[in-house]
Amino acid sequence: MARPKKYRIVEYSLKPTVFKPNRKSSDQVELTIDELEAIRLADLEGMYQEDAAEIMGVSRQTFGRIVKSAHEKIADALVNIKEIRTGKDERCRNVKLMKCESCGKIWKVPENYEGNECPECHAKNVHILKIDN
Numbered sequence: 342m343a344r345p346k347k348y349r350i351v352e353y354s355l356k357p358t359v360f361k362p363n364r365k366s367s368d369q370v371e372l373t374i375d376e377l378e379a380i381r382l383a384d385l386e387g388m389y390q391e392d393a394a395e396i397m398g399v400s401r402q403t404f405g406r407i408v409k410s411a412h413e414k415i416a417d418a419l420v421n422i423k424e425i426r427t428g429k430d431e432r433c434r435n436v437k438l439m440k441c442e443s444c445g446k447i448w449k450v451p452e453n454y455e456g457n458e459c460p461e462c463h464a465k466n467v468h469i470l471k472i473d474n
């Protein structure tokens with residue numbers, strides 16, 4: 342059984358963004374949602390890879406690869422003056438987003454999750470916001 346309270350908000354998936362260098366650049370890199378989520382958990386939240394991997398529902402090895410890929414793309418963009426586009430989610434096939442109509446909380450659950458309670462306010466009027474596939 343899933344533990345939905347461990348899943349974090351992935352606002353990024355709702356607002357694709359383009360980061361532009363302040364000089365002309367024709368190249369771009371694309372950060373996928375899972376890459377963005379991975380560096381958020383690892384670099385911003387400072388989580389251990391093992392814990393972050395569990396939240397994302399992947400192995401620690403896979404998580405490590407996702408983080409590495411994200412770091413390489415960001416480094417490429419910064420060093421070689423490229424745009425960074427976020428918001429693609431082709432790798433997030435096993436995830437769905439839930440939204441609570443009472444408090445507005447949005448959270449991520451595994452595809453097979455069938456709970457119907459908000460982890461924040463425990464309201465029951467939650468619905469699936471989006472299925473990535």
Ligand SMILES: [Zn+2]
Pocket residue numbers: 441442443444445446459460461462463464
């Ligand atoms: Zn709620």
